[in-house]
Amino acid sequence: MAPLSTTSTFRHVLSAASTLKVRQSARSVGLDVARLSAHHLLLRRNLTVNSTQRVTLGVIVAYVVIIALLWNIPYIRWSLWPFKMLVIAFHEFGHAITACCTGGRVKSISLDPNEGGVTHMQGGISAITLPAGYLGSSLIGALLIFCGFDIVASKVASIVLGVCFLLTLWWARKDWLTIVTITLAVGLLVACWFIDHAEPLRFVVLFIGVMSALYSVWDICDDLILRKVNTSDSSVFAERYGGSSQCWGIIWSIVSVLFMVAAIIAGIAAFPESFSEQEKDSKKFIPTR
Known part of the structure; x- marks a missing residue:
């Protein structure tokens, strides 16, 4: 070649x-x-933030600051007690619903005056049911924040909450404190339906959403870092599956924050309507006034 x-x-x-x-x-x-x-x-996708959305974001930031302050100020922190009970009900509902979905059975749910709760269940997959308390309440909170960007979506969210509350009441039918707390919460949601075409409803939904979305952050910090409580969900999870309770608590807190951020971005993308446009839509969806 x-x-x-x-x-x-x-x-x-x-x-x-x-x-x-x-x-x-x-x-x-x-x-x-x-x-x-x-x-x-x-x-x-219209991910620019308009004036209505800026107000909503400002309200969310204000809620975070206010709740964080009230959570840690002695005596004044009791003003959050009804909402804490409600968020703890979400927490216990997360345990209960995942227990049912993984083959378990819920015997009862109870809330106590010391701002704690317990779900008595039999069976289920503990690797799922244990983190489902914090992550479940965080996911519910994120969904409420998403719905809080719009009045009609807040109406839908309040209806879904009503169904969840009925299930919780069924499991907690012998616990008077849980019954009173959830009944008052339902009463607040229903009352907001009849004020200015349910416009205040979305701010109530936002408040409950923010508190529920960040409940794991505040509660895990309070229990594991400040008070070193050894009977939390994360400590039981660590005993069964390895690692430390602080490590699992931090991981669950990070996931909770990510849920919240994703909900805010989704809310901005999905609900660009102004206050007046939302009010017009609300008049057409189960009008109350």
Whole structure:
């Protein structure tokens, strides 16, 4: 076979270099197109924050600050007691519903005056039911925050909450404190339906959502870091599956914060309507005034 000439070799090198350059250019163009497509998609999704959404975000931030302060101020912290009981009911509902979904059976749910709760259940998969308390309440809170961006969505959320409360009352039918707490919460939600076409309802839903979404953060910090309680869900989980209670508590808290962030982004994307537009929509969905 005859050897290649110097000229043909040089041409081959130039051809290879040109091909590589074309590929790099194509890759660069592809990245630019991808960036433009993503930007166009964001614009189509209307992820810009309008004035109504800025008010909602400001309310969420205010709720976080207020709840964090009230949670840690002696005596004044008792003002959150009814809402703490409600969020603890979400926590116990998370245990209960996952127990039923994993083949277990719920015997009872009870809340006590020391701001604690307990779900008596038989069977189920503990690897799922144990974290489902904190993560379940956080997920419910995130969904409530999402719905709190819109009046009609808040109405739907309050109906779903009513169903969850009925289930909780069924499991807690012998515990008077749980019955009173949930009955008052239902009364508050129903009352908000009849005020300004349920506009206050979304701010109540937002408050409950923020408190429920961050309940794991505050409660785990309070129990594991400040008071070192050894009977929490995370300590039992650590005993059965390894690791430390602090480690699992921090992991669950991070997941809770991610739930909340995702709910806020989804709320901004899904509900760009102004207050007046939301009020018009609310008049058409189960009108109360």
